Amino acid sequence: MDYSIKIGGEAGQGIQTIGDVLARVFARSGYHVFTDQEYQSRIRGGHNFYRIRLSDVPVRAPKRQPDILIALDRASIALHMPEMRDEGIIVYDPDMLKQQFDGPSFLDIPFLTLATETGAGRIAANTVATGAVLGMLGFALEQLFDIMDIILRKKDEDIRKRNRLAAQAGRDHAVASCKRCSFTLKAAGPPKMLLGGNEAIGLGTLAGGCRFYSAYPMTPSTGIMIYVGTKAHEYGVVVEQAEDEIAAINMALGASYAGVRSMTGTSGGGFALMAEGLSLAAMTETPVVIALAQRPGPATGLPTGTEQADLFFALHSGHGEFPRIIFAPGDPEQAIRLTAKAFDLTQKYQVPAIIMTDQYLADTQWTFDRISLDGIPMRDYRADAGEVDRLDEYMRHAFTESGISPFAVPGKTRHVVVTDSDEHTEAGHIIEDAGIRTRMVEKRLFRKMGSIRAEMAPPAYFGPPAPGTVLISWGSTYGIVREAAEELAANRVGMLHFSEIYPLPGNDAFDYAGLLNGAARTICIENNATSQFARLLEAETGHRVTDRVTRYDGRPWVLEELLEELRGRT
Amino acid sequence: MAERDKYQGGVPAWCPGCGNFAILRAFKEALAEENIEPGEFCIVSGIGQAGKFPHYVRCNTFNGLHGRSLPVATGIKLANHDMLVMAVGGDGDMYGEGGNHLMHAMRRNIGIKVFVHDNQIYGLTKGQASPTSMEGMVTKVQPFGVFSGQFNPMAMAVSLDCGFVARGYAGDHEHLKGLIRQAIRHPGFSLVDILQPCVSFNKVNTYEWYAQRVYDVGDGHDPTDRGRSFVKALEWGDRIPIGIIYRNDRRSFESRIPVLNKGTLIDHVIDWETLKKKLAETLHEFY
Ligand SMILES: Cc1ncc(C[n+]2csc(CCOP(=O)(O)OP(=O)(O)O)c2C)c(N)n1
Ligand code: SF4
Numbered sequence A: 001m002d003y004s005i006k007i008g009g010e011a012g013q014g015i016q017t018i019g020d021v022l023a024r025v026f027a028r029s030g031y032h033v034f035t036d037q038e039y040q041s042r043i044r045g046g047h048n049f050y051r052i053r054l055s056d057v058p059v060r061a062p063k064r065q066p067d068i069l070i071a072l073d074r075a076s077i078a079l080h081m082p083e084m085r086d087e088g089i090i091v092y093d094p095d096m097l098k099q100q101f102d103g104p105s106f107l108d109i110p111f112l113t114l115a116t117e118t119g120a121g122r123i124a125a126n127t128v129a130t131g132a133v134l135g136m137l138g139f140a141l142e143q144l145f146d147i148m149d150i151i152l153r154k155k156d157e158d159i160r161k162r163n164r165l166a167a168q169a170g171r172d173h174a175v176a177s178c179k180r181c182s183f184t185l186k187a188a189g190p191p192k193m194l195l196g197g198n199e200a201i202g203l204g205t206l207a208g209g210c211r212f213y214s215a216y217p218m219t220p221s222t223g224i225m226i227y228v229g230t231k232a233h234e235y236g237v238v239v240e241q242a243e244d245e246i247a248a249i250n251m252a253l254g255a256s257y258a259g260v261r262s263m264t265g266t267s268g269g270g271f272a273l274m275a276e277g278l279s280l281a282a283m284t285e286t287p288v289v290i291a292l293a294q295r296p297g298p299a300t301g302l303p304t305g306t307e308q309a310d311l312f313f314a315l316h317s318g319h320g321e322f323p324r325i326i327f328a329p330g331d332p333e334q335a336i337r338l339t340a341k342a343f344d345l346t347q348k349y350q351v352p353a354i355i356m357t358d359q360y361l362a363d364t365q366w367t368f369d370r371i372s373l374d375g376i377p378m379r380d381y382r383a384d385a386g387e388v389d390r391l392d393e394y395m396r397h398a399f400t401e402s403g404i405s406p407f408a409v410p411g412k413t414r415h416v417v418v419t420d421s422d423e424h425t426e427a428g429h430i431i432e433d434a435g436i437r438t439r440m441v442e443k444r445l446f447r448k449m450g451s452i453r454a455e456m457a458p459p460a461y462f463g464p465p466a467p468g469t470v471l472i473s474w475g476s477t478y479g480i481v482r483e484a485a486e487e488l489a490a491n492r493v494g495m496l497h498f499s500e501i502y503p504l505p506g507n508d509a510f511d512y513a514g515l516l517n518g519a520a521r522t523i524c525i526e527n528n529a530t531s532q533f534a535r536l537l538e539a540e541t542g543h544r545v546t547d548r549v550t551r552y553d554g555r556p557w558v559l560e561e562l563l564e565e566l567r568g569r570t
Numbered sequence B: 001m002a003e004r005d006k007y008q009g010g011v012p013a014w015c016p017g018c019g020n021f022a023i024l025r026a027f028k029e030a031l032a033e034e035n036i037e038p039g040e041f042c043i044v045s046g047i048g049q050a051g052k053f054p055h056y057v058r059c060n061t062f063n064g065l066h067g068r069s070l071p072v073a074t075g076i077k078l079a080n081h082d083m084l085v086m087a088v089g090g091d092g093d094m095y096g097e098g099g100n101h102l103m104h105a106m107r108r109n110i111g112i113k114v115f116v117h118d119n120q121i122y123g124l125t126k127g128q129a130s131p132t133s134m135e136g137m138v139t140k141v142q143p144f145g146v147f148s149g150q151f152n153p154m155a156m157a158v159s160l161d162c163g164f165v166a167r168g169y170a171g172d173h174e175h176l177k178g179l180i181r182q183a184i185r186h187p188g189f190s191l192v193d194i195l196q197p198c199v200s201f202n203k204v205n206t207y208e209w210y211a212q213r214v215y216d217v218g219d220g221h222d223p224t225d226r227g228r229s230f231v232k233a234l235e236w237g238d239r240i241p242i243g244i245i246y247r248n249d250r251r252s253f254e255s256r257i258p259v260l261n262k263g264t265l266i267d268h269v270i271d272w273e274t275l276k277k278k279l280a281e282t283l284h285e286f287y
C-alpha cells in the first residue's frame, strides 16, 4: 500500500495543522510517513500545499498523484485535480469554496456547518476535515483525540469536547457519504517517530553540547533557532536573536573564544553577510558551527523555494585560504548525527564547520522506529586549566605537529588568551613577519587538512556490487534518488549518497571512485543548474560523470518526475 | 615597579605624539587602581589604530574584524558574565562600520564597557573622513569638504537610554582615568567617547583646538536627568562638555537571562551521560 494525500489552501487557512495532525496519526499508527510542503512567501492568501505519503514500507520522497485531495480553496481543485489518481477523491466544503463541483471524484462535506453545529465554531472546520479524512481511510479517532488534547491542552475541557465532536461529525459524514472510499487502514504496528529536518538539526545542536546560538531569522533556517529556543531553558542554552547575520556569527565566535560551544544558522543571503566572520573563525582558529539552509538565489531569489546551489559558495566563502568542514545530511537522522559531529570536529580541529540543508529537507518529515544516540561523539577538547597554569607560557596559536594548539578558557588560568584577525605570532599578537606568516599558513591549513579528511565517512552505497549505472546524490536528494534507484534496481542501478562533502573522504575505507570508474554510466542528480557536486567530485577524485540531471525551478522532484528524467539513461 | 607595569604589553606602533598613548596610560592606571588582574578582563577590538590597543596591554584579547568588536564582546559576556569585558575601537570602527551593533548593544544594555578613541578621522587608512569628522573638513577623499552631518555619539546614546554615557579627553589624564574607572564599575552598557588628537592626519581637531574648548560638566550637571542630559549631549562647538553626560540603572541584559542565573555558561559543565539521557527523553516527544 502506498497512499498520497494532498492538502491545498491559502496561507493562513491552517493546512499545515491538518497535515501535521494527520501525519502524526499515521506515524503513531505504525505507518511509514513522508511529508513535504510547498508554500509562498506570504502570511495570508496565495496557494500552499502540504503532501503526505503513507505506506507499510519505508517512504522517503513525495509522489505526484494524490489519492485524496483536501481542497480548502478553489485553486486547489484547479491546480491539483489534473494530477489525481483515477480513483482519487477530492473532499471539500461547497460552502467554504462557494461552489458546487459535480462528478464521481468529489466528496462534499460541510466542514463549516458541521463545525458550527457541534458548537466548536467555524474555527473547527479543519478539525472536521481531519476527522473526515480519517473516516475515508477507515481509521478510528482515538489517536486523533490524543493529539488534539495535546494541541488544545491550554483550553478548557468543554472546548476540547466540542472539538472531538467536530472531528467525529466529519468522520461520520465521510463514512456515510463516501461511495468511493475503499480504504481500510488499521494500525500497522508500534508507533513511529515523526521528525522534521529543522528539528533534527536542532536536536543535533543539543547533542553537540551547544550552549550559545545566535542568529537572525531567515527562511528556511529559522525553524532551527525556534526549536533550540524552545529547548533553551531545559538544556541551558542562550539563544540570542542578533541584529544581523554579521553580528550573529561574531557573537557565536565571541562565545566560542570564551569557552562555550556555539552555533549560528542562516540561508544564502545571511551566509553572504557572514563571509568575513567565517574567515575570522579560520584566522583565530575559533570553533563554530554554521547551518546553511539553502533557498534559490541569486539575492532574495525564491524565499520559500528549494535549491542546492550554494555548495560552491560554502566551499569558497571567506577570503584567504583555510580549511573548513562541510556536511549535507540527507534525512533527519543524518541531520542529528552530522550536526553533533560538526560540533565535535570544529572543537577538535578549531576550524569552522558548515551543515548544509535546504527548504526541502528543512520542511520534510520522516518516520523512524527509533533513533539511536550511540556513537555520537561527546568529548571536551578544552585545555585543562591546571595544565595550562603549569606552563611557563601559554600561546593560543602554538605550533604543534598536528597544527592544533591547546584551547584555554580565558579567565580560567593565570595566563592570558590572545588571538587576532591579523596574522599573528604563536602568542596571538599582530605581526607582519614573512617567516611566521608562512608557518602559520602551514599550521592552519596543511597540517590539519589530512587529519580532517581522515575523519570523513565514505558515501553510503545502495545497490548491486558491480552496478552498470550509479546515481549520485548529495544532501537532501538522498530520499528521492534512493527511491528512484530502487525502482530501477532491475537495470543494475546503484546509488551513492554523499553527506560528508568536504573534504571529500579518501578511498581507503570504501573505493567509491573505483565503483564510479567501473560503471558504464554515472548520473549526478542535483537541485541546481550547474551540477556543482559533479564538478567537486571531478576536482577531488578525477571522476567525470557521464550524465548530469539538474533542476532549478525552486521545486523538489517527485518520484515520477525523476524517473522520467532517468528514462533511457539506465 | 609601578602598579601598571603588570599590564605591560607590546611596543605601540603609533606615531609619536598620538593621543592614544595618553589613553593607554590612563587605562592601565585605572585598572591598577581598580585592582583588576590581567587575566580577569578581556579586551575586544576591531581594526584601526585604536584596534591595536589590546596588544599593548597584557590581557585576554580578541582583536577581531573592523567594526565587529561589539558582537564578539556580546558573545564573550554571555558565555562568561563574570568576566570584565571591554571593547576598544576608533570612531570609524564603532560609529561607522559597527554602528548598527552599537545601537543594539545599547538597547540590550549588556554589561560591556566601550572606549572609543575618537580622533574624528580614519587614522590607519591615512586620513579619510570619519562619521565624527566635522562638516567642511577637507581630506583627499573629500576635497570639497565633508558634506554629511557630524555623528553625535552622546546624543544617540542618550536617546537610546544607554546605561552610561561619558566623554573624555586624552589630554586630561586624571579626568579620563576617573571616567574609565566609573565606566568599568557601571553594571550595564558603558560608552566612553574619548577625544583623541591624531597628529598625523587631523589638522583641524588638534590638542590646542580641544584644549580651548573642553570643559568638565562638573557637579552642576545631573547625569540622571535624561532631558537635561540630552541637551548637554547636543553641545559641540566653542564649548565641548566632558564627564558623565548620562547614566541610568537599567538592568543589565545578562542579569535578565534565566539560563544565566545558575552561573556562567562556561561553568555549566557538560555531563555527557546526563545529556544523553535528556536527549533520549526529548526524542520521545516525537512519537
Ligand atoms: C571590512 C573592512 N573595511 C575596511 C577596512 C580598512 N580599515 C581599517 S581601519 C579603518 C578605519 C580606521 O578608522 P578608525 O576606526 O577611526 O580608527 P583609527 O585608525 O582612526 O584609530 C578602515 C577603513 C578593514 N580593515 N576592514
Ligand atoms: S595616524 Fe593618527 S591616530 Fe594613528 S597613530 Fe598616528 S597620530 Fe595616532
Ligand SMILES: [Mg+2]
Pocket: B048, B090, B091, B092, B117, B118, B119, B120, B121, B122, B123, B130
Ligand atoms: Mg579614527
